[in-house]
Structures are given as structure tokens and as C-alpha cells.
Amino acid sequence: MFDQVNGLPVHALVLHAAVVFVPLLAILAVVYAAVPKWRPRLGWAVALLALAAPISTFVAKESGEQLYNRLVSNGLKGKGLEILNDHMDYGSMLLWFVLGLGVVSLVMVGLTFRPGRQLPAVANVVFVVLTLVLAAGSLYYVFETGDSGATAVWGSY
Numbered sequence: 001m002f003d004q005v006n007g008l009p010v011h012a013l014v015l016h017a018a019v020v021f022v023p024l025l026a027i028l029a030v031v032y033a034a035v036p037k038w039r040p041r042l043g044w045a046v047a048l049l050a051l052a053a054p055i056s057t058f059v060a061k062e063s064g065e066q067l068y069n070r071l072v073s074n075g076l077k078g079k080g081l082e083i084l085n086d087h088m089d090y091g092s093m094l095l096w097f098v099l100g101l102g103v104v105s106l107v108m109v110g111l112t113f114r115p116g117r118q119l120p121a122v123a124n125v126v127f128v129v130l131t132l133v134l135a136a137g138s139l140y141y142v143f144e145t146g147d148s149g150a151t152a153v154w155g156s157y
Contacts, residue, residue, distance in 0.1 A: 010063035017056035026135035050105035094141035101134035
């Protein structure tokens with residue numbers, strides 16, 4: 001299922017969704033958490049991205065593992081294998097951060113989606129801090145995963 005479509009690796013086809021959805025979720029979730037007056041306008045987008053980003057990241061990770069297995073069985077060794085191992089480690093960490101960000105975002109939207117519904121100040125601070133930490137981790141790992149993947153394919157330039 002995650003291996004190939006018409007001879008093309010699924011990974012090459014789906015990774016771009018994660019590259020787009022993860023940063024969008026990170027940015028909009030931080031704005032949603034930090035700027036309460038924008039919540040009515042952003043709630044639907046944050047909720048959709050809180051679902052789309054983890055799903056696209058999961059599919060990219062699973063399809064990447066299939067591609068990795070195919071490359072290893074075809075005899076990949078040496079520096080290329082080391083780079084891909086780093087790439088896979090970054091991708092695994094990215095999935096955990098994005099899952100956390102997705103869950104926190106959905107809970108936050110669920111608690112504040114009604115017009116005029118405000119969180120207690122302490123809860124608001126907790127959501128802002130959690131969102132900032134998870135968004136920063138997600139952005140860091142989406143960059144590192146993409147950079148190591150590009151290095152594996154195109155070399156270091």
C-alpha cells in the first residue's frame with residue numbers, strides 16, 4: 001500500500017503534503033493559542049490541519065520505510081545508508097511532535113470553538129506554551145527531515 005504507485009515510490013508523491021501541512025499547522029496553532037480574538041476565524045483551519053498534518057506525516061513515514069527497505073534490499077551501503085538512517089530518525093521524531101501538536105490543537109479548538117468561550121488564564125498559558133514547544137519541535141524536525149532527505153537524493157551542495 002505504501003510502496004509504489006505506477007512504479008513511482010509513494011514517498012516521493014506524498015512527502016510534499018507533510019512539508020506543507022506541518023508548517024501551516026505550527027503557525028496557525030501558535031496564532032490560535034496566542035491570539036484569542038482570531039480564534040473564531042482560525043478554528044476550522046486549525047482543526048483540519050490538526051488532522052491533515054499527522055496523517056500526511058504518517059503516510060510519508062510509512063512510505064519512506066518501504067522505500068528504505070527497497071533500497072537496502074537493492075544493496076544500498078555506506079554513506080548513503082547513514083544519511084537515510086538519520087533521515088528516518090528525523091522523520092520518526094517529526095511524527096511524534098506533529099501528533100502531539102495535532103492533539104493539543106484539537107483539544108484547544110474543542111474547548112474554545114464556541115463564540116465567547118474563554119479559557120481560564122492558567123489554561124490559556126499552558127496551551128500557549130505547549131503549542132509553542134510542539135510547533136518549534138515540528139518545524140525543526142520537518143526541516144531536518146527534509147534536508148537530510150534532499151541530501152540523500154541530491155547530495156550535499
